[in-house]
Amino acid sequence: MQGISGDALDRLGGAIVTGAYSRGQVLRSEELAEWLGVSRTVVREVVRVLESMGMVAARRRVGITVQPSANWDAYNPQLIRWRLAGDGRLDQLRSLAELRGAIEPMAARLAAQRATAEQCGELIGVAMRMVSTAKSRDLTAFLAHDIDFHRTVLAASNNPMFQQLHEVVAEVLSGRTHYHLMPDEPLPDAVRWHTEVAEAISCGEADRAERAMTAIADQALIEMTDLLAGQTG
Amino acid sequence: MQGISGDALDRLGGAIVTGAYSRGQVLRSEELAEWLGVSRTVVREVVRVLESMGMVAARRRVGITVQPSANWDAYNPQLIRWRLAGDGRLDQLRSLAELRGAIEPMAARLAAQRATAEQCGELIGVAMRMVSTAKSRDLTAFLAHDIDFHRTVLAASNNPMFQQLHEVVAEVLSGRTHYHLMPDEPLPDAVRWHTEVAEAISCGEADRAERAMTAIADQALIEMTDLLAGQTG
DNA sequence: ATCATCTAAAAAGTACGACTAATTTTGACA
DNA sequence: TGTCAAAATTAGTCGTACTTTTTAGATGAT
Numbered sequence: 001m002q003g004i005s006g007d008a009l010d011r012l013g014g015a016i017v018t019g020a021y022s023r024g025q026v027l028r029s030e031e032l033a034e035w036l037g038v039s040r041t042v043v044r045e046v047v048r049v050l051e052s053m054g055m056v057a058a059r060r061r062v063g064i065t066v067q068p069s070a071n072w073d074a075y076n077p078q079l080i081r082w083r084l085a086g087d088g089r090l091d092q093l094r095s096l097a098e099l100r101g102a103i104e105p106m107a108a109r110l111a112a113q114r115a116t117a118e119q120c121g122e123l124i125g126v127a128m129r130m131v132s133t134a135k136s137r138d139l140t141a142f143l144a145h146d147i148d149f150h151r152t153v154l155a156a157s158n159n160p161m162f163q164q165l166h167e168v169v170a171e172v173l174s175g176r177t178h179y180h181l182m183p184d185e186p187l188p189d190a191v192r193w194h195t196e197v198a199e200a201i202s203c204g205e206a207d208r209a210e211r212a213m214t215a216i217a218d219q220a221l222i223e224m225t226d227l228l229a230g231q232t233g
Numbered sequence: 234m235q236g237i238s239g240d241a242l243d244r245l246g247g248a249i250v251t252g253a254y255s256r257g258q259v260l261r262s263e264e265l266a267e268w269l270g271v272s273r274t275v276v277r278e279v280v281r282v283l284e285s286m287g288m289v290a291a292r293r294r295v296g297i298t299v300q301p302s303a304n305w306d307a308y309n310p311q312l313i314r315w316r317l318a319g320d321g322r323l324d325q326l327r328s329l330a331e332l333r334g335a336i337e338p339m340a341a342r343l344a345a346q347r348a349t350a351e352q353c354g355e356l357i358g359v360a361m362r363m364v365s366t367a368k369s370r371d372l373t374a375f376l377a378h379d380i381d382f383h384r385t386v387l388a389a390s391n392n393p394m395f396q397q398l399h400e401v402v403a404e405v406l407s408g409r410t411h412y413h414l415m416p417d418e419p420l421p422d423a424v425r426w427h428t429e430v431a432e433a434i435s436c437g438e439a440d441r442a443e444r445a446m447t448a449i450a451d452q453a454l455i456e457m458t459d460l461l462a463g464q465t466g
Numbered sequence: 467a468t469c470a471t472c473t474a475a476a477a478a479g480t481a482c483g484a485c486t487a488a489t490t491t492t493g494a495c496a
Numbered sequence: 497t498g499t500c501a502a503a504a505t506t507a508g509t510c511g512t513a514c515t516t517t518t519t520a521g522a523t524g525a526t
Contacts, residue, residue, distance in 0.1 A: 005509085029477080045278050045281045052234065052311065062519080064478085073309060075397065076285075076309070098394070098395075161329065236480090236516090236517095271481090272482070273482085277507085292506085292507075293508075297507085
């Protein structure tokens with residue numbers, strides 16, 4: 001969505017996510033039209049989209065009511081972006097990291113059962129590139145290959161619900177680097193586990209793939225927990 | 234979303250999900266207005282919502298293009314409903330069951346670390362009701378308590394991404410009963426595992442909670458796999 | 467005084483028409 | 497044949513008029 005309409009969506013959605021409008025607050029479409037500087041037509045489109053995300057509810061003779069955040073579609077990519085852009089950044093990152101920790105081991109297991117020969121080849125290749133960039137301490141290139149690796153595993157799981165989470169995983173991995181939640185150079189263990197996942201999937205060894213991926217995810221969760229402890233305590 | 238606008242959304246969205254429009258097909262808003270029997274204003278709102286779900290993309294001088302299903306927001310509740318209502322029902326149910334199998338063990342682990350005393354009490358209570366309805370072979374009541382149990386665990390995980398999946402879990406559990414994918418009476422093992430999860434969470438034993446929940450989910454996945462084998466082979 | 471019922475107002479919902487803007491196609495010209 | 501300009505096409509935006517639903521308030525009867 002782009003143009004004036006997408007802009008209005010971005011502003012109103014962002015405002016709601018950052019808490020500019022308190023839960024239960026009632027807005028009127030004409031007010032919104034004035035505030036956003038657009039026609040009521042555009043406001044209606046925006047409201048409809050936010051409604052489909054569970055963020056607002058529109059009722060005749062009442063207005064547009066901001067819904068409690070428990071109703072929001074937490075998996076909506078746009079909403080995730082709003083949350084990551086706002087104050088709740090670290091909370092959101094923790095939620096996503098936990099989600100990732102749950103998903104990826106199962107994805108690795110399924111990938112071991114379902115990956116095509118081509119996907120196996122790509123996995124092995126990416127793992128090798130991870131090893132080499134880890135040795136040369138090129139963190140940027142390492143991150144790119146890391147994201148690529150996990151995207152490939154999710155793709156090989158052959159489950160749309162898992163495949164779609166590649167953006168989430170990419171966000172978590174990037175966030176880790178961006179907030180310096182990981183060592184200055186990749187841990188040798190972590191690199192080895194990636195190789196192990198690639199091998200296990202290629203050999204169709206589901207248990208081994210799941211275990212290795214669990215090791216990767218657990219380590220990431222520990223790093224994340226340490227960070228949040230450092231932030232709050 | 235309700236009224237004529239919600240109706241139009243439901244019809245167009247449903248048509249796209251069931252494959253009435255092939256991927257890449259281009260629609261024109263005026264055609265859609267005629268087909269749906271609504272004004273272009275309403276069509277625009279509907280298209281905007283479908284656009285935010287990744288199902289279509291609108292471009293000037295081109296039209297409204299149906300996007301490949303890989304782009305669709307697989308977690309959108311409305312989209313899940315459309316898929317469950319159409320031909321892809323069993324595929325969707327399998328995807329959801331796998332997702333659930335990944336999520337719930339981690340949710341149980343987190344719940345063991347975070348559940349409030351009140352939530353623990355509720356869990357124990359629901360587990361006891363599951364035991365009694367299992368004994369009296371009241372499958373309907375058992376299903377209701379089963380759904381309630383898993384919703385409580387997800388809530389206690391204190392992670393919005395997990396909490397939101399309670400509808401998915403409910404759908405999987407209901408689907409199991411509806412398609413007769415489970416025994417005529419609940420397996421004693423399954424009931425015992427639920428009690429174990431409740432106890433482990435109440436005692437703050439994360440590992441034990443995770444293991445017991447894994448047992449529950451694994452069994453459900455096995456049942457689901459058996460079904461699909463029976464369908465296709 | 468209280469309850470039911472009717473009425474009026476308020477807000478979103480819908481439709482339509484006019485115009486704008488962007489993008490692709492076409493075709494003329496070099 | 498290539499380039500650039502014009503035309504055609506389609507979504508985007510706006511404003512207005514009207515409809516429908518829902519709530520609040522007034523009115524009236526018991």
